[in-house]
Amino acid sequence: MLEILEVSKTFEARDRRVMALQDVSLSVRDGEFLSLLGPSGCGKTTLLRIIDGLTEATSGRIVFDGIELQGVSRDMAFVFQDINLLPWRSVVENVEVGLEGRGVPRPARRRRALEALELVGLESVANAPPYTLSGGMQQRVGVARALAVDPKVLLMDEPFGHLDNFTRENLQVEVARLWERLKMTVVFVTHDVDEALFLSDRIALFRTNPGRMSQLIAVNLKRPRWEYNVRADPEYIRMREVIMDELEVRKLQMV
Amino acid sequence: MAILETARTPGTTVGQASRPRARKVTRRQGQAIQIASLLVVLILWQISGLFLNKILISTPSEILTDFVEILLNGQLIRAFLGSAAEMAVGFGLACVVGISVGIVMGRWKPAERAADPLVSFGNATPTIALLPVMEVWFGLGLAARLAFIFTICVWSLLINTLAGVKNVNRGWADVGKSFGLSPLAATRSIFIPAAMPFIFTGMRVALAQAAVGMVLSGQEIGETGLGGLVQEFGSFFQTGYLIGAIISSTALAFIAFWLLSRAQAYFFPWIRAMSARR
Amino acid sequence: MSVAEVGRRRATEWAARSLQWLRTTALPPLLLVIVILGAWQASGLFLDPLLISTPTSVLTELASMSTQGQIWLALLTSLEEMFIGLSIGLVCGIVLGLLMGRYWIVETILSPYVNFFNATPLVVTIPLLVIWVGISTQARLLFVVLITIWPVLLNTLAGVKNVSQGYIDVGRAFGLSEAQMLREISIPAAVPYILAGVRVSVGLAIIGMIISEIEVSMVGLGFLLTSFGNSFQTGKLFAVILVTSVLGVLSAAIVRLVEKRWFRWIGELSASQR
Numbered sequence: 001m002l003e004i005l006e007v008s009k010t011f012e013a014r015d016r017r018v019m020a021l022q023d024v025s026l027s028v029r030d031g032e033f034l035s036l037l038g039p040s041g042c043g044k045t046t047l048l049r050i051i052d053g054l055t056e057a058t059s060g061r062i063v064f065d066g067i068e069l070q071g072v073s074r075d076m077a078f079v080f081q082d083i084n085l086l087p088w089r090s091v092v093e094n095v096e097v098g099l100e101g102r103g104v105p106r107p108a109r110r111r112r113a114l115e116a117l118e119l120v121g122l123e124s125v126a127n128a129p130p131y132t133l134s135g136g137m138q139q140r141v142g143v144a145r146a147l148a149v150d151p152k153v154l155l156m157d158e159p160f161g162h163l164d165n166f167t168r169e170n171l172q173v174e175v176a177r178l179w180e181r182l183k184m185t186v187v188f189v190t191h192d193v194d195e196a197l198f199l200s201d202r203i204a205l206f207r208t209n210p211g212r213m214s215q216l217i218a219v220n221l222k223r224p225r226w227e228y229n230v231r232a233d234p235e236y237i238r239m240r241e242v243i244m245d246e247l248e249v250r251k252l253q254m255v
Numbered sequence: 256m257a258i259l260e261t262a263r264t265p266g267t268t269v270g271q272a273s274r275p276r277a278r279k280v281t282r283r284q285g286q287a288i289q290i291a292s293l294l295v296v297l298i299l300w301q302i303s304g305l306f307l308n309k310i311l312i313s314t315p316s317e318i319l320t321d322f323v324e325i326l327l328n329g330q331l332i333r334a335f336l337g338s339a340a341e342m343a344v345g346f347g348l349a350c351v352v353g354i355s356v357g358i359v360m361g362r363w364k365p366a367e368r369a370a371d372p373l374v375s376f377g378n379a380t381p382t383i384a385l386l387p388v389m390e391v392w393f394g395l396g397l398a399a400r401l402a403f404i405f406t407i408c409v410w411s412l413l414i415n416t417l418a419g420v421k422n423v424n425r426g427w428a429d430v431g432k433s434f435g436l437s438p439l440a441a442t443r444s445i446f447i448p449a450a451m452p453f454i455f456t457g458m459r460v461a462l463a464q465a466a467v468g469m470v471l472s473g474q475e476i477g478e479t480g481l482g483g484l485v486q487e488f489g490s491f492f493q494t495g496y497l498i499g500a501i502i503s504s505t506a507l508a509f510i511a512f513w514l515l516s517r518a519q520a521y522f523f524p525w526i527r528a529m530s531a532r533r
Numbered sequence: 534m535s536v537a538e539v540g541r542r543r544a545t546e547w548a549a550r551s552l553q554w555l556r557t558t559a560l561p562p563l564l565l566v567i568v569i570l571g572a573w574q575a576s577g578l579f580l581d582p583l584l585i586s587t588p589t590s591v592l593t594e595l596a597s598m599s600t601q602g603q604i605w606l607a608l609l610t611s612l613e614e615m616f617i618g619l620s621i622g623l624v625c626g627i628v629l630g631l632l633m634g635r636y637w638i639v640e641t642i643l644s645p646y647v648n649f650f651n652a653t654p655l656v657v658t659i660p661l662l663v664i665w666v667g668i669s670t671q672a673r674l675l676f677v678v679l680i681t682i683w684p685v686l687l688n689t690l691a692g693v694k695n696v697s698q699g700y701i702d703v704g705r706a707f708g709l710s711e712a713q714m715l716r717e718i719s720i721p722a723a724v725p726y727i728l729a730g731v732r733v734s735v736g737l738a739i740i741g742m743i744i745s746e747i748e749v750s751m752v753g754l755g756f757l758l759t760s761f762g763n764s765f766q767t768g769k770l771f772a773v774i775l776v777t778s779v780l781g782v783l784s785a786a787i788v789r790l791v792e793k794r795w796f797r798w799i800g801e802l803s804a805s806q807r
Contacts, residue, residue: 080703100717292641373565388767489659
């Protein structure tokens with residue numbers, strides 16, 4: 001189980017202090033798909049980075065399976081919004097990065113990387129340079145890279161943010177399928193309400209100024225959600241209204 | 256093919272982080288360490304002077320006294336000002352010619368196609384090889400030195416200006432077209448200002464080349480200026496004076512670059528914002 | 534359409550395209566070159582050939598020098614020295630640039646000296662080098678090393694410091710060690726910058742070689758330049774200048790080829806990570 005305990009983060013810039021996160025506390029159950037949903041600037045990416053250990057919290061702790069987190073976590077893997085594939089490496093070499101970091105010897109590395117590529121259906125382009133792939137394919141490589149290290153928790157930071165609508169919807173289904181198959185814990189950051197409702201077991205809603213969690217909503221829609229028109233489900237529509245109200249009202253309040 | 260700015264830009268890149276790192280040391284501490292290590296080097300140098308051959312290298316204190324001496328007797332100042340003036344004139348002429356031709360080539364395709372191979376060739380030719388030719392044409396004096404400085408730096412100005420004019424943001428060029436600007440008006444109001452960052456990069460490269468030209472021409476044509484001083488001190492093995500003259504040349508170059516960056520900041524303050532946006 | 538017709542159609546298309554290429558790309562420079570060469574040749578009629586020689590005599594001199602072997606010997610000597618000096622300069626520059634980029638303390642301590650030498654018109658150091666090692670190959674080598682280090686050092690430094698934050702995140706997120714970060718992330722990401730620095734340094738190496746040979750030598754292309762210049766053998770002088778320029782153009786082309794062959798991904802790097 002992943003516990004986020006009263007995490008705060010303040011950024012200091014020359015003469016200003018920005019409180020990106022204020023006392024966020026949250027428990028993530030094993031095997032659940034949890035989304036962090038909110039407008040830009042509410043600190044959700046910062047929180048995800050703190051969970052992984054890429055960014056240090058100003059105060060508060062991250063505890064995973066009873067052990068407090070120090071530095072970058074070895075049990076979690078990160079999927080980046082900017083994808084960040086290394087252009088000087090082929091696709092499969094990119095997927096191997098995490099395995100190199102863990103000192104896995106060469107033959108085993110290659111094997112596990114190819115297995116991860118098979119999971120996302122890209123084993124055929126294993127030796128291609130990344131720039132020959134479309135944005136959607138590149139991000140699938142990014143997901144494969146994260147899966148290759150067999151993480152206990154998968155952290156995804158608005159992974160489809162830079163992709164067009166059609167690609168995004170396809171990849172949402174792929175992520176949902178992967179999760180059903182692998183049954184790992186996923187923490188997913190997004191600003192897209194429909195995306196969150198489609199994918200998650202629970203949604204944590206965030207506000208800005210300062211960034212904090214305002215509500216935790218359980219999503220009780222039947223799974224698998226790609227096998228029917230979930231968006232027409234009355235429960236879906238109701239929850240969507242609830243969430244939009246929560247976020248919209250805040251926006252009006254800011255004015 | 257604009258040359259990357261980091262080379263040939265003294266004093267600006269080294270020591271400046273492009274992105275603030277999560278470091279526990281402040282800039283003050285950094286400066287303190289720098290000064291401290293410099294002092295250590297100077298002290299070690301001074302001490303080593305006790306067992307080193309004086310002809311090979313003088314100690315800092317001797318360099319200082321020699322420096323003050325040639326400063327006071329006017330030798331250094333005359334040479335410095337003479338070199339500075341020649342460099343300024345040569346560089347200035349090269350700017351006028353190089354930038355104008357670069358703009359013409361950038362805006363008029365036939366001109367570019369015709370002259371491009373010639374420009375590459377001229378750029379690749381080591382100007383110093385033409386030194387004897389210049390002496391024959393311009394005599395052994397000021398004119399030859401100016402011609403030399405001009406020739407050595409005009410290419411960078413031309414090439415970088417050309418690159419700048421050709422690489423103007425498509426969107427801005429479209430604005431000109433859609434608002435009905437004539438090619439000439441567009442050149443003046445859009446292309447030239449837009450090419451300014453490249454032009455200044457070219458000026459920085461050319462300035463460094465002009466400094467080299469200034470020294471070389473001073474050495475070879477008439478033994479005048481800082482080049483001449485260096486030649487003279489070198490041939491008489493007066494290492495102390497020599498190092499003093501070397502440092503003066505560096506100082507002249509620094510001043511020149513500082514003036515250029517001041518000029519850029521004053522006349523074209525928006526260039527900084529443009530590159531910061533990237 | 535029959536095979537013959539297809540063949541004919543393709544031939545005419547090819548002819549039309551070549552004609553167009555000749556007209557737009559090849560003709561203007563060719564025209565300009567012919568005009569200039571023509572004027573140059575004509576000038577020989579009423580100007581003292583000492584001043585400027587003529588294209589024809591330059592070519593004949595070049596031909597005779599080639600057969601004599603004089604120019605090849607000089608070229609080889611020059612190239613050998615330049616190559617050694619360039620290699621040392623590049624290696625030192627890149628290594629120092631990497632160290633300075635990676636270790637802040639190295640940068641802090643070394644940057645005053647780097648700035649000093651980068652700003653100095655290095656020609657002034659030649660008399661000092663001569664005092665130290667005499668009029669010798671070492672002096673020329675030292676000068677070439679000195680002149681080539683700084684551009685590639687500064688560019689390497691900038692490259693290492695400007696590694697895109699995204700790539701650094703990947704390295705950290707996937708647990709790469711310090712050594713792995715440097716080897717797999719920082720250095721490859723810095724390659725575009727390093728290559729730009731190499732390009733500048735290669736150009737400077739040629740110039741440095743010529744200058745050092747003129748100032749400090751009895752051998753090589755630089756020496757030929759001096760002796761022909763001093764003896765006003767303008768035809769031979771221009772012939773040597775021609776060879777030197779070709780050398781410069783060729784080396785720039787070689788660097789570009791290396792970049793295309795081994796570093797094709799650089800274009801993608803700069804485009805996507807701005």
